[in-house]
Every structure is written in C-alpha cells, then in structure tokens.
Amino acid sequence: MSTKVFLASAALGLLAAGLPAWAHHSFAAEFDINKPVKLQGTVTQMEWINPHSWIHIDVKEPDGKVVNWMVEGGSPNILLRRGFTKKSLEPGTVIVVDGYQAKSGDARANGANITFPDGKRLFLGGSNPNEQPQK
Amino acid sequence: MIRSFRCTLAAVVLIPAAALAQTKPTPAKTWTQPKTAWGDPDIQGVWPGTAMIGTPLERDKSLGTRAYLTEDEYAKRQDRAKNQSAIDSEETVSDLTRCDPKRGGLGNTATTCSNGVSIGPPLYWDDRGKPSKQASLVMDPPDGRIPALTPEAQKAAADRAAARRARPCAGTAGGCHDSWEDESLWDRCITRGTVGSIVPNTYNQGNQILQTPGLVVLRNEMIHETRVIPIDGRPHLPAGIRTWMGDSRGHWDGNTLVVETTNFRNGTVVGNTPASENLKLTERFARASADTLNYSVTIDDPKTWTKPWTISFPLKNEPNYVLYEYACHEGNYYMLNALKGARAEEEKKNGR
Numbered sequence: 383m384s385t386k387v388f389l390a391s392a393a394l395g396l397l398a399a400g401l402p403a404w405a406h407h408s409f410a411a412e413f414d415i416n417k418p419v420k421l422q423g424t425v426t427q428m429e430w431i432n433p434h435s436w437i438h439i440d441v442k443e444p445d446g447k448v449v450n451w452m453v454e455g456g457s458p459n460i461l462l463r464r465g466f467t468k469k470s471l472e473p474g475t476v477i478v479v480d481g482y483q484a485k486s487g488d489a490r491a492n493g494a495n496i497t498f499p500d501g502k503r504l505f506l507g508g509s510n511p512n513e514q515p516q517k
Numbered sequence: 518m519i520r521s522f523r524c525t526l527a528a529v530v531l532i533p534a535a536a537l538a539q540t541k542p543t544p545a546k547t548w549t550q551p552k553t554a555w556g557d558p559d560i561q562g563v564w565p566g567t568a569m570i571g572t573p574l575e576r577d578k579s580l581g582t583r584a585y586l587t588e589d590e591y592a593k594r595q596d597r598a599k600n601q602s603a604i605d606s607e608e609t610v611s612d613l614t615r616c617d618p619k620r621g622g623l624g625n626t627a628t629t630c631s632n633g634v635s636i637g638p639p640l641y642w643d644d645r646g647k648p649s650k651q652a653s654l655v656m657d658p659p660d661g662r663i664p665a666l667t668p669e670a671q672k673a674a675a676d677r678a679a680a681r682r683a684r685p686c687a688g689t690a691g692g693c694h695d696s697w698e699d700e701s702l703w704d705r706c707i708t709r710g711t712v713g714s715i716v717p718n719t720y721n722q723g724n725q726i727l728q729t730p731g732l733v734v735l736r737n738e739m740i741h742e743t744r745v746i747p748i749d750g751r752p753h754l755p756a757g758i759r760t761w762m763g764d765s766r767g768h769w770d771g772n773t774l775v776v777e778t779t780n781f782r783n784g785t786v787v788g789n790t791p792a793s794e795n796l797k798l799t800e801r802f803a804r805a806s807a808d809t810l811n812y813s814v815t816i817d818d819p820k821t822w823t824k825p826w827t828i829s830f831p832l833k834n835e836p837n838y839v840l841y842e843y844a845c846h847e848g849n850y851y852m853l854n855a856l857k858g859a860r861a862e863e864e865k866k867n868g869r
Binding site: 414429433436457464495 | 694849854
C-alpha cells in the first residue's frame, strides 16, 4: 500500500488560557499545532482503554522505514455506543489520519479526521444514541 | 440539549418554592417503589447520567428564576441538538467547524483553536445528551447560578492565578507542565471529586448502585470511584481522617436515600474549584418510576461559597449500559505526552 508522511509547520501565535470549570484535559499540552501530520498506515492494534482508546498503525516513511504511530481515539464506551465495535478496525485495515503530532516528537498523534483511503469516515455507521429527545 | 425532569416530593425538599411552582406533576402511574428482600427501598441498577450531559450547569441569566423552558425555548433546544448531531455525523470536519463554539467542539479552548486551527479531538468523541426542559443542572439558588465565592475563596483564587501568571511557563501553549502536580486531580487519575464524579459532563457517565443490608454501594464510571456507604446509623469517621471523596453516611427518609458526606481533605474539588475541609454534601436519591432516579446534591461549604447550592437532575435506568474498566493511570498517556511535550518545548527554547 502506498503510505506517506509529511510534516508541515506553520508559525502560529498561541495564547495560554485557563481551562473552564469541569474542563477536559488539554490537547494543546499534548499535541503541537505547528506539526500537522497526514498519515496513511495499516492498523496493527487498537487499545480499548479508558479514558481514551489508542489506534496503532504502521506507517511507511518516504525513506522506506516503517514507524508505528499511536493515534488517540474516543473513550471505549462512547465508541461502542456509537456503533463502533472491535470488528470496525481490525489489524491490517488501512486508514488515513489527519491530525497533529505530539509535542514530544514521539510518533503519536491526535486524529482530527480519520478516514479510509476511499475517503469514507472511519466511525460512520453508528447512529448517535442521543438523537431522540427524552419523553 | 437536555431533558424533562420529574421531581418526587422527596427529591424536592431542598428545592425552593419558586422552582417547585414550575415543576411538572408526575403523571399518575401504577408504579410502586420495589423493596429489597430485607425491606429497604430498592434503588439498585445502572443509572447513567448521559442524557443530561447537554444541560448547562448554570442557567442562562435571561431565564431568571425559571427552572424549566417554555415550549418555544424547548423546541429551539431540540433544533440545536438536531443540528449538532448532523455536524457530529459529517464525513470530515474542517478546523473551522471544530473551532466554532456554536458547533460544539470538545476541548476547544483558545489554545486548541488558535487562528482557526483546532487540535481538539473529533466531534464524535463527545456525548451530547438529550434535549430536556430543565433549564440548568443548578436548581437552587432559584436563579440556577452558582453562588459567589466568599472573599476568602476569591482571594485564594486570585493568588493562585497570579502565581500561575508569574511562572516562566505561563505563556506556553498548553500551559504549565513542570510537574505532575501541574495537572488536575482528574488528569492525574486521582478523582473528579464526589460531585464531579456524578454530575453529567462529557462522557463515561455510568453510575451503578448496589445494596446489601446496612450498606449502599455507589459506583461512578468516571473515574473508577466506588463509595461504600453505611446506612446503619454509625457515626462519621473521626475528624482527623480526611479523604478526597469524604466519608459518606446514609439513611432512608421514606423511600429517599439521604447521604451526608464530610471529612473531605483540604483541596478536594467541586468542578475545578478547590473546596475547604468544611465541605459538607447532602445527596438525595429518590426513585420516581421504574426507569427514573431523581438525584440531587447540596453543596455546603461556608468557607468557599457564600451560601449552599443544589444541583439536581434525573438519572435514567439503562440495564444494558456497561461500566468498563477504568485503569485510568495505566491508560493515561496524556500525562506522559504533556510532561514530555513541555520538556521538548523547553529544550527548543534553550536552543538544544
């Protein structure tokens, strides 16, 4: 399969801001907004762990070297309730990840958009469990 | 996005007359409170708070003391929920969309959405809840707003903010991560606090209740909290023993389980606000029907807030909801990424 990795950098000024009450953890602490990545790779493993799942993919770099990347995903419970099961992303599946690399420089990224090579969205198929208003 | 709220008489005890006057009467049904084999009211089951996630904690000021929306306001809330669901289901979501606060991106703060670029997570990570007519989760004071901090607590908050601003790391994107102690109690997998563990927020809002003679066990999915609550009349622990989740004692008031919790250690949190060791919580669990358990918690900490306040909402029975293992610290790559990321930033700054 064809795989490519590219890192682009953009000089963006960032302001530190306090988190609102009850806030989620800081993505700006984990990932670098100056390091957008587009990865195409083969799934080797999915960690179904709280508080966030992690998808492992083998990505072939331009020089031919294969690097195993970890991509942060949603919590297992919400993925399952949206229709995502262990069969949705079996080892060997090829996915494309648009995201940002970890500030540490490690091969870790968030997955702002995750699609299959044909452009279909990864987490499609699950209906939103919360669509129906409560009686 | 929220949902309707039915109050039982028992759950309403702490809610003022203004809120009561607007409470819709529960339709008469033939449901009767079941009892356990040993005669206690049976409130066992899996009771997620997921449905109420979209209900704002504090009420919009324009609603004043109205605890419930009008039909028109409710219809608008339903429209917004439908719109959000459509956005969440889009094939791909642009940075612009994810940074638009009106489009509900999770974790979108000024730092994750600078110049229209978002490094927040995909939108489908977030539970949205269901539209309800309840205007806010805070039901007392009557305006649905958290009371002002005491002058002492305001000064402490200002001092903390000033100390943060004075640190060299204060201007770094993502804030200060010099040590694990810079992370919140939640991020450190210690606790989200007794209140934060059950008040609906983001995702993983499962709760489970089990009963045995003399004990009630309350388990919160976020983050793997379990309180084993004696209901046999025994006194609280000695004042010198203090914990993050406090010491809970329960009793039955009719069919309502009343749980009083004290003995908090200094620095436990209600939301992100540190509370004092004087914090006292009074929770009420009252089953209103086979699938609804009304919950309220009154937060009383005269050192921190100028008056007590009450959060109240229904929990819904979902027998098929599963609370998965929350080996939080083991799976908490966030801590590693944030601390390593901050070290890398430092090295870059120092030209290494």
